[in-house]
Amino acid sequence: MTKKCSSKSSNPLTTPTTWPHGIRTPIVAVGTRWIVTPKPIKKVLLKLKQSFNNPYHLASWDPDTDCCRWYAVDCDPKTNRVNDLHLVSANLSGQIPEEIADLPYLETLIFHKITNLTGNIPTSIVKLSKLTNLIISWTNVSGHIPSFLSQLKNLSFLDLSFNNFSGSIPSSLSQLRNLSGLRLDRNKLTGSIPKSFGNLTPSLQYLYLSHNQFTGTIPRGWGDLNFTLIELQRNKLEGDVSSLLGKNKTIIYLDLNRNMLQFDISEVEFPYSLTFLDLNHNRIIGSLPEGLTQLRLDGLNVSYNRLCGPIPKGGRLQDLEYTSYFHNRCLCGAPLPDCK
Numbered sequence: 231m232t233k234k235c236s237s238k239s240s241n242p243l244t245t246p247t248t249w250p251h252g253i254r255t256p257i258v259a260v261g262t263r264w265i266v267t268p269k270p271i272k273k274v275l276l277k278l279k280q281s282f283n284n285p286y287h288l289a290s291w292d293p294d295t296d297c298c299r300w301y302a303v304d305c306d307p308k309t310n311r312v313n314d315l316h317l318v319s320a321n322l323s324g325q326i327p328e329e330i331a332d333l334p335y336l337e338t339l340i341f342h343k344i345t346n347l348t349g350n351i352p353t354s355i356v357k358l359s360k361l362t363n364l365i366i367s368w369t370n371v372s373g374h375i376p377s378f379l380s381q382l383k384n385l386s387f388l389d390l391s392f393n394n395f396s397g398s399i400p401s402s403l404s405q406l407r408n409l410s411g412l413r414l415d416r417n418k419l420t421g422s423i424p425k426s427f428g429n430l431t432p433s434l435q436y437l438y439l440s441h442n443q444f445t446g447t448i449p450r451g452w453g454d455l456n457f458t459l460i461e462l463q464r465n466k467l468e469g470d471v472s473s474l475l476g477k478n479k480t481i482i483y484l485d486l487n488r489n490m491l492q493f494d495i496s497e498v499e500f501p502y503s504l505t506f507l508d509l510n511h512n513r514i515i516g517s518l519p520e521g522l523t524q525l526r527l528d529g530l531n532v533s534y535n536r537l538c539g540p541i542p543k544g545g546r547l548q549d550l551e552y553t554s555y556f557h558n559r560c561l562c563g564a565p566l567p568d569c570k
Contacts (some may be wrong), residue, residue, distance in 0.1 A: 325349030331357035422446030
């Protein structure tokens, strides 16, 4: 007998489940009683389909079939609750409906590469208290990034990239203490990065804020965090970012190109984990330190700065194209012309 999508719980259980980015979350059923949601789940999904103008991508959403078998819908194998809705490259049009909150067991919600998705993020989304992954990317959703997203305390991955969001980052996002990844890149965001972001959760490893119009300096406190990846390129950031680096850091990928950063790179120590560093089009001074020769770099770009002196010999520094170094004040040595 085929099990149907359900809004009820089965016996008590604790099942570890793996989500994107290696996130593992336990699913815990409460008690032995049946738990009935306010609205039958199938009716909720059909209402969502109707609000998106019944696109052909959702043709499998047939009221006479099990909704756990529908396109873009996943259910927990034990409870048959709908816990994953992932609408990707679909011909949907309209706005994210308020009724999305009537899927109370959602842990992953994805709207990705849906160019006709517009409007704002609905306030009702805060009712999705079990949500661990929220991805609204490559759409035309707009407005300010809502501060109420900080109420989704279980979020481990928040991706709002490639949209039309404007205004500043709400400082309340720093209250998301379970985040491992945050993407706000490629929007129209302005202002400074909130001071509260200096107190981001230590669990945050991946931070994407590139291709916006942020000004000011990076928050104090970032030097105490151990990121794996940071992308801040193509903003208007200023000041010294050398605190992001250091022998004891674990950062692998750092892209800060096309800002107005100004610091002396001469005394910067680089972590052995670093494989990609892009600092082009800034106002960085000094000479390249010997420590760069100890890194297994897949990519390095320090062009269009104010660097001087010889490029250290060794490691992979001479294997890079000359364009990785050109347009500096007096940088010299292979792969640039010899020093005089």
